[in-house]
Amino acid sequence: MSPLIGVRLPRPSCGWLPWPSLVSSLSSPSTVTGREGSPGGGGEAEVTQSGARGSSMAAVLMLRGSARLLYKHRKVRAASVAMVCSRAMASKTPVGFIGLGNMGNPMAKNLVKHGYPVVAYDVFPEACKEFQDSGAQVMDSPADVAERADRIITMLPSSPNAVEVYTGANGILKKVKKGSLLIDSSTIDPAVSKELAKAVEKMGAVFMDAPVSGGVGAARAGNLTFMVGGVEQEFDAAKELLTCMGSNVIYCGEVGTGQAAKICNNMLLAISMIGTAEAMNLGIRLGLDPKLLAKILNMSSGRCWSSDTYNPVPGVMEGVPSANNYQGGFGTTLMAKDLGLAQITATNTKTPVPLGSLAHQIYRMMCAKGYALKDFSAVFQFLREEENL
Numbered sequence: 001m002s003p004l005i006g007v008r009l010p011r012p013s014c015g016w017l018p019w020p021s022l023v024s025s026l027s028s029p030s031t032v033t034g035r036e037g038s039p040g041g042g043g044e045a046e047v048t049q050s051g052a053r054g055s056s057m058a059a060v061l062m063l064r065g066s067a068r069l070l071y072k073h074r075k076v077r078a079a080s081v082a083m084v085c086s087r088a089m090a091s092k093t094p095v096g097f098i099g100l101g102n103m104g105n106p107m108a109k110n111l112v113k114h115g116y117p118v119v120a121y122d123v124f125p126e127a128c129k130e131f132q133d134s135g136a137q138v139m140d141s142p143a144d145v146a147e148r149a150d151r152i153i154t155m156l157p158s159s160p161n162a163v164e165v166y167t168g169a170n171g172i173l174k175k176v177k178k179g180s181l182l183i184d185s186s187t188i189d190p191a192v193s194k195e196l197a198k199a200v201e202k203m204g205a206v207f208m209d210a211p212v213s214g215g216v217g218a219a220r221a222g223n224l225t226f227m228v229g230g231v232e233q234e235f236d237a238a239k240e241l242l243t244c245m246g247s248n249v250i251y252c253g254e255v256g257t258g259q260a261a262k263i264c265n266n267m268l269l270a271i272s273m274i275g276t277a278e279a280m281n282l283g284i285r286l287g288l289d290p291k292l293l294a295k296i297l298n299m300s301s302g303r304c305w306s307s308d309t310y311n312p313v314p315g316v317m318e319g320v321p322s323a324n325n326y327q328g329g330f331g332t333t334l335m336a337k338d339l340g341l342a343q344i345t346a347t348n349t350k351t352p353v354p355l356g357s358l359a360h361q362i363y364r365m366m367c368a369k370g371y372a373l374k375d376f377s378a379v380f381q382f383l384r385e386e387e388n389l
Helices: 019-027 049-090 104-113 125-133 142-148 159-167 190-202 215-221 232-242 257-285 290-297 332-348 354-371 376-386
Strands: 095-098 118-121 151-154 181-184 206-209 224-229 246-253
Touching (some): 095 142, 104 125, 104 215, 118 125, 118 142, 151 232, 159 181, 159 190, 181 232, 190 257, 206 232, 206 257, 215 224, 224 232, 224 257, 232 246, 246 257
Parallel strands (some): 095 151
16 A cells, blocks of 8 residues: 555645645654554555655655746746746837827827837927927937837828828838838828838838727827728737727728728718718707707717717817817818728729718818818808808
8 A cells, every 4th residue: 555645745836735844744754554454354464664764755755856846837937927027118119100190199199108108200390399398209200210119100191191101212111120010090092001011011021001080089088999900910019009099909901901991981970970960950940959959869869979979060069179160170181081082992892882972072172162171070060151152
């Protein structure tokens, strides 16, 4: 019979057993017996003290070996934790940010809030002053940003702007480092995103398109939605940065699919904003109080983001462009540009978008009649003026 019957040996990975006391108890000279014999004398013989001592010493050696394994396991685990901590600290290396307009400014500020040093550039130097005053590095060109940072986010108005920033004479690709991650949050033509991705890849870097939704308010609050297109294996690296600026970061597929999702969203947004403006204008002309009408719409089936979060009628909501003479927010020019992208892609894919086409025409008319720099919700004011002609 084994001398270790009744002694529980822990697995090396467990830490619940007091090793010194167990080893000590097994090392002490004591008699260990097997099962006692039957009254008739036909049972197993008693194990002698000397035999028990030898067996106990064997057990001690086993336990000491297990103790070494446990120590080694804990040591490796501690080293792994140290490596994770080291990577976490390394992740706070500088991040380049190019384009500090209505959206880019609060987005870059949220990166700073999360501990990322920002290396900034904007074509208008005055846009960088706030960051320079707070200690951020401000560069003279996109190329200089690429020289200082291997993770760069761009937030630009249009496709031509994006092409210039990436491939121009002083563009990012002039000094980009191999292995750099370049994230474009502009809303541009998906075809342009794909061309930029090819150019970036030739330089040994990675390009992802990640346009946003949510507007200036969400940018300030860090609640943007990012629609990401690119190599899936790089998504986690991009997400680390994007979650500092948004509450939803969604992988859409290959490069260009993020832009596709954004274009569809903005076409629907324009249509719903025009519809909200028309409904509110009609209700007001029928004698309804605008706040009451908005309340009814927002508890009924006509409810939408344009009615309950970004109402276009002055005096109905606070903290939105309509409460500030349609200043700030998402410009009419930009909405017309995005609707133009929707028209191009619809034509290329032979997709009928009649309401999208009408929305595009309305916003182009607004640009021609002095609304270009106002928020796109100024379509309410535009309709009110049109009815008086």
